[in-house]
Amino acid sequence: MDVRNILYGWKNYLDKNEVTEAVAKQRATICAACPHAKKGMLLTFVKDELKEVEGYYCNKCGCPLSAKIRSNDICPEKKW
Ligand code: SF4
Structure with missing residues (x-):
């Protein structure tokens, strides 16, 4: 995991634009079907329009998916 990439992902999470969200949507669909996507207790309060990844993280890299898919x-x- 590159922390700079994840920080960039959080920036995109907060400051959404169409291209980013179109890509994020495709990735969210893939992550939602992946066995490595896990519900994170600490992410309960992170809201996301992409409900398929809301509150989830990737257990392969440990990244919150709301940020990762936008990074x-x-x-x-x-x-x-
Ligand atoms: S980022 Fe993680 S959860 Fe998403 S598809 Fe890849 S391995 Fe699965």
Whole structure:
């Protein structure tokens, strides 16, 4: 996990634009079907319009999915 990528992802989470959200939506669909997406207790309060990843993190890299899908990071399983 590159922390800068995740910080960039949080910036995009807060400051959404159409391109980012279109890509994020595709990634969210893939993550939602992935067994590595897990519900995170600490992420309960992170709201997301993309309900399929709301409150979830990736247990491969430990990243919150709301930020990861909006970042320049890569999927550790190369699914996106
Ligand atoms: S980032 Fe990749 S490995 Fe992690 S939950 Fe999404 S699809 Fe699965």
